[in-house]
Amino acid sequence: MKKTLLSAAIGAAVLGFASAASAATLDNVKAKGFVQCGVNTGLAGFAAPDSAGNWTGFDVDYCKAVAAAVFGDASKVKYTPTTAQSRFTALQSGEVDLLARNTTWTISRDTSLGLNFRYVNYYDGQGFMIPKSLNVKSALELSGAAVCVQSGTTTELNLADYFKSNNLQYNPVVFEKLEEVNAAYQAGRCDVYTTDQSGLYSLRLSLSNPDDHIILPEIISKEPLGPAVRQGDDQWFDIVTWAGYAMVQAEDFGITQKNLEEMKNSTNPDIRRFLGVEKDTKIGTDLGLTNEWAYNIIKNVGNYGEVFERNIGANTPLKIQRGLNALWSKGGLQYAPPVR
């Protein structure tokens, strides 16, 4: 009973403040002079410190892109490391202006938590890793396998659902802590390891023989990760969303950090509008920014492909393939609505 009372009080507080904290975020950000961005407390490739202690990573670059769009300067960001528990409170209470923290977009978060999602910067999903020596090419051949999984996660439930719906037998080897699951897999206590695919890639790096393990192509759950903002401030929501679409659109146009200046002289009116050089374009000003907003994003951060390759792509230790995150024209899901 106490619990329900408490959660009701918390819920009321959350709702109350979620609506109260909605006054023009853009004006606040401009007045402060920086974007306060909630990031992960440490996730390989997505948010981690470099040797000088600066935050780097795929999600961190998203914060920089928003700062570049608003200020023309990617360094005007302050980072708040948030844990899985504190991330939504931080956003609801106005402590951060946006959350770029590998957060899965679900309907309950979109509605009852008072958050807004629209753009997905990374399509993740639960996958399987197995030793190469087992000669398995597809998850459908995993019947009877011992599967290492972390208890109490959606991962565990997805696993059960997947095997049941495919009429496959399996033995779950369940552990409380992620480190224990890793250790069990390395010690050979199970044949298969399952968690989000992006996590599998960084785990593979810490195995003693990374090349002896492969990640199966099947993805058994949808984990669309994207930036989130508070409900009730459409202008700020648009800016955060379109900062992401701008990077995707730039890759679509073939605009990179290198050829950015040449592209300004392009004859394609779409590109000219996008970069703010076409006369009478009002795209940027309608967003509440300047018309160079997209130009500034590309100049400071790069297009979507560049950000991907720099932080988690094939040339980084993580070696993540584009997969679902390729452009729509190349078989992926990254698709930006027209910028016009």
Place this chain on the structure above:
Amino acid sequence: MNTQNLSYVRSDMLNAQPAPISTRTVSGWVRTNLLATPKDTVLTLLAVVLLIWALPGILDWLFFNAVWSGSDRSACTTVAQGGIQPEGWKGACWAFVGDRFQQFMFGRYPLDERWRPMLVAALFVVLLVPLLVPKLPRKGLTALLFFVVFPVVAFFLLHGGVLGLEEVETPLWGGLMVTLILSFVGIAVSLPVGILLALGRRSKMPVIRMLCVGFIEIIRGVPLISVLFMANVMLPLFLPTGWTIDNFLRALVGVAIFASAYMAEVIRGGLQAIPKGQTEGSESLGLSYWQTMRLVILPQAIKLVIPGIVNTFIGLFKDTSLVSIIGMFDLLGIVRLNFTDTTWITPVTPITGLIFAGFIFWLFCFGMSRYSAFMERHLDTSHKR
């Protein structure tokens, strides 16, 4: 009776003899300490076997096979893992600790401003040493500097924003620096507050007594982790929009009140060990309550509970690593954060980092423990039983 000339009483002392051979030489020491009985002999042999079995591996891993320099993960990974080490290599990756040492000390404090925490650390040592060495004079003045002036100076030096110093906000602070600041504040606040709470709990005034008992019991009844969690997750929801209390400050307050409650109970233990006659004696001399406490009771009580006080300090020092769950990076937090950096992901990075963090924690805790043992001996007035 005359005992001067009895022939069976010696009139001169025997010359001092050397100790028996069995207690002087190495072999004698071995015989008495390691091989005294058959059971001892068996245990000694077992211990030697264990050492021979384990020690070379540990030393190899820690030192001889360890990697001492390198700039990324390739230095600490085998060829199959994408590095330069031969197949089957296993060893500590001290190169990782070396590369990130500055960050482990200062967190993400700006590179150009790191002289400021170093200056604070130097001030800290300069002021602390005269306080710790009993023979040095002017304890009162040094204590005033250390507990009143130093925190203010340190705050402005670290935080900046005045006198042309660049402002460095607390989210950038981290590493050993944060661990030490949290423990210093915790210790400096908890001792005086703890003494007041302990006196309050024994007070004859009901309101004060109830307040103190309530504070102590509530704070002691809640885990530190949930105090920090409440401060981090719940507090922002109850504050008006736009109001935020610095995360670091929240943690500081949380740690300080938590340590105070524990300290109060430790001190109360000491107060209860002082016989009532001491209070009555000083009252009969006309001393006021505060004079009685300051001059008679507390000096005896605190001396009695030095082990308990230091125990609380050491516990507090280690508890500070809990702040990593609220998104702050103390020493342990920043070490673990660096495990996620793709430049250094290797199979041996985590264990190396954790050994390093453990060693630093041990160094400080062991130091505190040795100093408290020294103080106990120094203050000993032979009441020991």
